[in-house]
């Protein structure tokens with residue numbers, strides 16, 4: 001079987017520090033490696049994940065990287081909940097119970113699937129979108145920033161040598177689950193970012209054509 005992410009060197013020694021406020025930074029950093037990563041990036045479906053996942057220090061590095069997104073108004077309209085170790089199994093019990101409540105005739109096989117969702121990967125990070133209402137920065141922009149965090153998290157996770165997938169599934173929208181996760185009113189799940197490794201081949205999928213999606217605006221005469 002083709003080894004993919006498991007053959008990738010994990011960058012456990014990567015501890016790149018962000019600049020301090022006011023420190024001069026390069027306005028652009030040409031990097032073929034970054035382009036390659038972005039152009040060849042693929043999600044690994046959670047079902048195909050195995051260990052190892054990022055260590056605590058690596059999770060810290062991933063989150064440190066992920067929060068460096070554009071954020072209109074500097075509101076930090078996001079926060080994180082990390083699931084690792086036994087917490088993933090404990091959360092599975094919550095998922096099973098919530099699923100059974102809304103699907104009382106669900107067969108055992110389905111309940112078991114729900115119970116094991118978070119143990120598919122060694123680490124799952126919930127990105128919580130938390131918006132400030134009635135602020136001059138539109139809620140939409142605050143939510144977009146949370147989406148940017150999710151994407152940066154995927155990229156940082158890949159750059160650390162791990163597989164990743166951004167998913168929501170039903171439990172991102174379930175009121176019982178939101179309470180169990182400790183979400184405050186108005187907070188929403190932007191995504192669950194699954195992190196791990198894989199021993200499955202990872203194939204490119206069809207992509208839309210960027211040029212088909214692009215027009216050039218011109219003034220009407």
Ligand SMILES: Cc1cc2nc3c(=O)[nH]c(=O)nc-3n(C[C@H](O)[C@H](O)[C@H](O)COP(=O)(O)O)c2cc1C
Pocket residue numbers: 041042043044165166167168169170190191205
């Ligand atoms: C907000 C959001 C939610 C998603 N939720 C799911 C999901 O619940 N299940 C799923 O299989 N893929 C979901 N995806 C898609 C995957 O993250 C991923 O894009 C897909 O597997 C295609 O792989 P790629 O990232 O390599 O293009 C979601 C994507 C986004 C942006």
